[in-house]
Amino acid sequence: MEGRAGGGDYIASLLSSAPRLDFGVLGSVPAMLDAAAAGGDGGEDCLDRFCGDPGFAERAARLSSFSGQRFAGAGAAAGLFGLPPPAPAASNGEFAGSREASSVSDPASAMKDANAKKRKAPAAAKGKGKESSAQAGDQKDPDAKRCKTEGAEGKKEESPVKPKSEQAGSDSSVEDGGQKPAGKGNNAKPVEPPKDYVHVRARRGQATDSHSLAERVRRERISQRMKVLQDLVPGCNKVIGKALMLDEIINYVQSLQRQVEFLSMKLATVNPLDFSDLPTLLQKDMFQACGPSASSVFSLESSSSGFPFSDQGDVFQSFVPNGLENQCGLNPLDLALSQATNAPYAFQDGTPSTNLQQRNFWEDDLQSVFHIDNGQSQENGGVSAQSFHGQLQAGHMKIEF
Amino acid sequence: MHAPRKFRKAFMAQLLVSLRAAGQASKSMGLRERRDAVRLSSDVAMALASARTRSAPRSSAAWARALVARHAVERRNEALMRRIMGGAGYEMAAAAAAAARSRKEARSRRIVRRSRRVCSSSAGRRRTVSLAAAAASGGAVRCSAMAAARRMVKARLRVLRSLVPGGEALRGLSLLSETLDYVVCLKTQVELMQCLCKGSRPKLG
Numbered sequence: 001m002e003g004r005a006g007g008g009d010y011i012a013s014l015l016s017s018a019p020r021l022d023f024g025v026l027g028s029v030p031a032m033l034d035a036a037a038a039g040g041d042g043g044e045d046c047l048d049r050f051c052g053d054p055g056f057a058e059r060a061a062r063l064s065s066f067s068g069q070r071f072a073g074a075g076a077a078a079g080l081f082g083l084p085p086p087a088p089a090a091s092n093g094e095f096a097g098s099r100e101a102s103s104v105s106d107p108a109s110a111m112k113d114a115n116a117k118k119r120k121a122p123a124a125a126k127g128k129g130k131e132s133s134a135q136a137g138d139q140k141d142p143d144a145k146r147c148k149t150e151g152a153e154g155k156k157e158e159s160p161v162k163p164k165s166e167q168a169g170s171d172s173s174v175e176d177g178g179q180k181p182a183g184k185g186n187n188a189k190p191v192e193p194p195k196d197y198v199h200v201r202a203r204r205g206q207a208t209d210s211h212s213l214a215e216r217v218r219r220e221r222i223s224q225r226m227k228v229l230q231d232l233v234p235g236c237n238k239v240i241g242k243a244l245m246l247d248e249i250i251n252y253v254q255s256l257q258r259q260v261e262f263l264s265m266k267l268a269t270v271n272p273l274d275f276s277d278l279p280t281l282l283q284k285d286m287f288q289a290c291g292p293s294a295s296s297v298f299s300l301e302s303s304s305s306g307f308p309f310s311d312q313g314d315v316f317q318s319f320v321p322n323g324l325e326n327q328c329g330l331n332p333l334d335l336a337l338s339q340a341t342n343a344p345y346a347f348q349d350g351t352p353s354t355n356l357q358q359r360n361f362w363e364d365d366l367q368s369v370f371h372i373d374n375g376q377s378q379e380n381g382g383v384s385a386q387s388f389h390g391q392l393q394a395g396h397m398k399i400e401f
Numbered sequence: 402m403h404a405p406r407k408f409r410k411a412f413m414a415q416l417l418v419s420l421r422a423a424g425q426a427s428k429s430m431g432l433r434e435r436r437d438a439v440r441l442s443s444d445v446a447m448a449l450a451s452a453r454t455r456s457a458p459r460s461s462a463a464w465a466r467a468l469v470a471r472h473a474v475e476r477r478n479e480a481l482m483r484r485i486m487g488g489a490g491y492e493m494a495a496a497a498a499a500a501a502r503s504r505k506e507a508r509s510r511r512i513v514r515r516s517r518r519v520c521s522s523s524a525g526r527r528r529t530v531s532l533a534a535a536a537a538s539g540g541a542v543r544c545s546a547m548a549a550a551r552r553m554v555k556a557r558l559r560v561l562r563s564l565v566p567g568g569e570a571l572r573g574l575s576l577l578s579e580t581l582d583y584v585v586c587l588k589t590q591v592e593l594m595q596c597l598c599k600g601s602r603p604k605l606g
């Protein structure tokens with residue numbers, strides 16, 4: 001019961017939340033609630049199903065947002081160094097398209113922003129973020145775990161004593177990280193009104209002065225992060241305790257850094273930095289998306305290498321960005337297939353119109369990357385373009401074998 | 402655990418761009434320099450990709466900026482970085498590097514920490530005792546254990562700070578967030594580079 005009532009409050013809080021939240025998520029929320037209402041365990045199963053895709057906490061949501069956002073090369077660097085990216089307003093319009101991504105991202109980004117703003121109203125956003133992230137279904141195990149524990153604790157409250165129900169219904173802080181014993185009547189309500197500051201109600205048997213409350217909130221946040229890290233770092237599950245987990249994390253970071261060094265050494269030796277990278281991208285993203293189309297896109301490569309490059313210089317130059325974009329596996333492979341069929345004809349016709357058409361297919365940042373890079377290379381007097389041709393040809397030659 | 406596809410795609414794209422730039426720049430250098438160039442390009446690619454896929458208000462992670470600044474400090478990387486990030490980007494990186502070098506914040510924090518450590522014998526114990534009492538709800542026996550645990554955690558946090566780029570100035574929660582980000586990006590970096598390695602190996606048959 002409590003879980004469902006909490007869900008109702010959650011919808012209310014969602015509706016009154018910041019306008020950044022995509023309303024697409026509201027469609028999924030009632031469905032989720034119905035599923036949750038079907039039974040406590042059933043709800044958890046639904047949550048499991050929804051949180052199928054492994055990932056990590058708010059990062060994934062944030063990273064999956066802004067699918068259509070375009071940065072110039074300098075703009076990315078600007079974004080890196082703190083300047084606002086060009087035309088953020090334009091990018092906001094593209095959110096409506098990717099409903100799931102934005103619905104996941106916005107509460108989570110709200111989650112993240114709050115942390116950046118010195119934890120002003122994080123619990124509200126976090127509570128929303130947790131629930132909506134579970135429901136939007138693009139989410140990760142830590143969130144799944146959190147949702148599960150929330151569900152479990154919500155179930156626990158179904159048989160509580162009356163005085164505790166007041167706590168359960170209250171707008172208390174986020175569910176605890178397991179540091180405090182469960183018997184203390186802590187509730188798992190992630191719901192919080194979206195206010196400027198955190199509303200934390202004291203749990204039973206705990207100190208109520210402001211310092212310890214703030215401290216407890218801070219500790220809970222830390223434990224939350226530690227849980228996410230625990231899921232991220234392999235082998236951290238068996239270890240309990242901050243110090244040991246930090247040990248594992250440190251070891252993991254060190255090993256990753258060493259791996260990067262080793263791999264960069266390997267790349268430096270093996271690869272004379274030509275463009276045999278293309279088929280690997282095909283491989284990687286292909287096997288992720290759908291296997292069998294790999295052969296057809298490979299045929300694209302071999303076929304295009306058969307064409308005479310010399311006299312079709314311009315077409316090639318404009319085609320190559322599209323080719324690279326294509327093979328970088330951004331696009332669903334049916335698009336790639338369509339280009340595979342179009343490309344040879346584009347070569348023969350030599351029409352820039354088809355290239356433009358193909359270019360319009362992929363309205364995403366990769367395009368801008370390559371455009372910028374072509375712009376830069378043209379700055380250098382087009383020398384790099386020539387070498388680029390040669391490299392690409394060499395790369396294709398390699399593939400054919 | 403995989404990073405989301407947008408990030409990976411952006412990263413891979415940027416990686417190719419950077420590698421291509423590196424390839425144009427250094428055809429004749431020795432192995433070590435090539436490896437440094439590769440590492441530089443992949444780090445810059447990682448930073449730029451993370452900047453690209455991040456939401457606007459929090460433009461990029463602190464580690465990304467520090468990483469790029471770390472590379473920008475060395476003079477010989479300048480040409481390559483300019484090519485990858487564009488002149489404006491490089492200027493910003495250099496500025497960030499200069500700022501990092503004379504970062505008063507970290508220095509003052511270090512001083513405070515050192516002084517705290519010096520006089521931690523009495524004050525620290527008192528503090529930890531009070532905290533332990535509040536947290537564990539009594540039990541004076543646990544205080545020493547808690548203090549020891551706390552010291553362990555602090556030591557490890559120090560190590561972590563040295564590992565994560567730009568972590569010197571971070572504390573507590575932000576350090577953990579940055580570590581999280583950094584770990585994910587490192588993982589992606591390793592995976593993508595493995596992919597490249599696999600691909601550039603000559604295929605048999």
